[in-house]
Amino acid sequence: MSLSVRRRPLTAALLASTTCLGLLTACGFSSETGSETGSSGSSGSEASAGGGSFPVTLTNAWGRTEVKEKPVRVATVSDGDTAIALALGLVPVITPDVEDGDPVAEYKQRAIVKLGEKKLTTYDDTDGTDYEAIAAEEPDVILGVNTWDMDTDYAKLSPIAPVVTFADKKQSDTLTWQERLKTAAKALGLTEKADAVIAANEKTLKDAAAAHPEFQGKTYTYSVVHPEQITYMSYADQDPGVFEQLGLVKHPRSKDYSANKNGVSLENLDELESDVLLMTYPFGDEGLLSASELETNKLFRSLDVVKNKHFAVVPSENTLASAIAYPDALSAPWVVENLTPILAKAVAGK
Template sequence: MSVHTRSRTAAALTATAACLALLTACGGSDDSSADKPAAGASADAGKGSFPVALKNAWGSAEIKKKPLKVATVSDGDTDIALALGIVPVITPDAEDGGKVPEYKQRAIDKLGAGKLKTYDDTDGTAYEAIAAEAPDVILGINTWEMDKDYAKLTPIAPVVTYTDKAQADTMTWQDRLKTAAKALGLEAKAEEVIAASAKGTSDAAAAHPEFKGKTYTYTVVHPEQISFMSYGDQDPGVFEQLGFAKTDKAKNYGPDKNAVSLENLDQLDADVLLVTYPFGDRGVISPKELEANKLFLSLNSVKSKHFAVVPSENTLASAIAYPDALSAPWIVEQLTPILAKAVAGQ
């Protein structure tokens, strides 16, 4: 499985890519078209306004009429399609034989899609497999491989991707969703998805006023280092949307300077400390070793039990790192009770 799939597995949380952690600003439309959706399209998808021309970093995608057959080149793009009510005609095998994440399975079941048709992306994007499905459009908004893929994908179908190469890392999930929605004629549906996610987050925050103003640190144990992920100039993410605030030590860290040595574990202390081990014992320090470390045990947050582990085996850690339209509400659902127990010292 290649990295461009934005896999939900632990391998996706590499030290360099993890600067995306917490990057999140946090029913179909009527269809009066006479065209009937082909396999892979939602029957109640909105008609939209066509033709549509979407500029991108490599050229432009000219979409003459409403796409009915949508292919995706990354796991994140598959989630975008599913969030918009579209079952892709083909997707990369992002699960690599593993279990489909809960939030994704929910969407698949809701759409009655059964098992998604996939291609093996171990060696990268399978252009021939995509071409064989004759898609009307290809979604590539959540991939790091578009520099390599674009020229080979455009002869197959219009490619919907970002307007600047830097957006591979910086684009919010809301903007990725909106870009795809414009190409698919589903802009109203995208706004509905965004609004529902925002409401779910604000409802969770309102239900837990004890979160308000509590400082937090979120750290990820990578193979090379312990990473301070809630650094100063990090975009407000789900923790802050729920009412938490960064510590004063966050200003000492940034996307290119986020390593915390074992001698400086006190830098992690906050009202609430959250740690995840996406690599298990393959991290620079094992969970058992870190949680037995004398300096770690001396932290106020640890001594007072305001410490929690964010699970990685259920894909929550990777979903926090790479939120998208499908996973964002599920992140809040899963994370809120963990935070509530940590605040309560349970």
Template sequence: MRKMFMAALVCVGLVTACGAQNDPVEKAAADPSAPASSSEFPMTLTNAWGQTTVEKKPVRVATVSDGDTSIALALGVVPVIVPDVEDGDPVAEYKKRAMDELGVTRLKTFDDTDGIDYEAVAAEAPDVILAVNSWEMDAGYAKLAPIAPIVTFAEKDDADTLPWQERLKTAARALGLSDRADEVIAANRRTIADAAAANPAFKDKTYTYVVIHPEQVTFMSYGDQDPGVFEDLGLRKTDNAKNYSAKKNGVSLENLDQLDADVILVTFPFGDEGLLSLSELESNKLFQSLDAVKNKRFAVVPSENTLSSSIAYPDALSSSWVVEQLTPILAKAVAGA
């Protein structure tokens, strides 16, 4: 199964190709053309573990999470090494689009089954390491710091709550690509604004996004969760969202009424390993009693194409693709279809 739910994703047309060669290391080294002022460097960045200094505009960029890979690709940078989150599965559609735009057929990867492969990252001699989407910095920062400057978040809580736009801007500043980050954000805003304008029925509808994990039913749209595409499209979290957080997001079967909203979206990324199957959830008496379920304003979000993980953990590369995939699902749910 794809390694789902790792912060793990521009309008792809904004990604600027840097030549036609396919070797990721050579292409990364050949991409100094993106606009940046040398006066921006050296640059000292403060993060949750201290400070890091980027001496000059980076060329060789390593990433330690799928979300960081998405940031690099969204900015038009091909990393010298990335985690192998696909694990043999096809590359996510939005990532494939970006790679095609950059003329890259593959990315050099390290096996991330046991976390970051520090030796593999070091072997690529990166100028900088992107880690603004990684949950492994508590353990990993000290091991990565001797390899290259680490670009990560300013506060530890940002690992769960920092919007993708801020992650993108943090990384872009360290890469000397702030202007390009602004272009990416603006393009995504246009895509979302167009979708919202085409679906006025979304406005002010409450929603709950639910993930069926192996050990629990997870209230994923908790109070301080990055609102991502739902709220950008005009929806808003239910009042119950304030009762949940990144560290307190489990819903017992006796409390499934907590999920009720104008629209409920549920995803089953773990298949048979999930706590409940779709049929088991739909046959649950308490779930059946919810207004959203009785009025057919309940929909399943597919996980096989990475949509569910991209919704839960939005990033710079997947945002427009998520709008494209999610909007018709939401439209049917809002209409009770």
């Protein structure tokens, strides 16, 4: 699924994923190349210099950005941009308050502490980007490569500091986290650091897959219980995501589903049958049905995958489901760390 923009509440993020991004649409990751699967692989920005040399000039959908000196003070306008800064070893001078009172995601807090801080300085983003709060922090550069709001924000942010964003408006949805990371790294003079982050994430995936040969070739179905339907998220045209990077493969039935045809009715729950079935319930009682209602459903309980205990729930309350849906440079190792045990139990039938 594409990279995320400002981290919205998990329910909103996963609702959008059924209509816009899917499980990992346009954000597929190739562990061999670190590039987007199913896309042109364009980085989305062109720099006249990078990797530590300044000035750096980048083209974007609204003009050109020149970063004259290596930035020290970095502001971000989305959670994905904050993840990029932290992954590159930088604590932003200000970020949007995307948690809305909820605890900070574990992987983000780990990175913050590792960089010597307890928490981030934030602004209230309830009504969108707070330009005055950002300006007050006097940033050297503003990262906006993971936002859907740049069409509105650019004109108001660019007088504050150079804005690093994508070259084409369409790329707000289509760039991989690797491409976004590399774009930001060019402007920050941290290209080698970005390459190291990507390589480390590749190694994490390869090592996890090698440690679990039992995953290889097992068919899987991943579904999300949304307010109006049970959504077949692992449809055939969906870009390969973390499940497949760990060795699973889509069920042949996935060819019957697409981004625009992904609903599974209660009368057709047998469509979820697979070697491994993974579900998540981000909406709780506000979903089409609760976890207990689905898991006590007679047809659901009759599925071989359920009877043989190859069924597992991907938790939403700890942000794992959201992190799978919206991967970024910071969350990938944590996703593998938390997802692998769930898959291992499901494959083993425990």
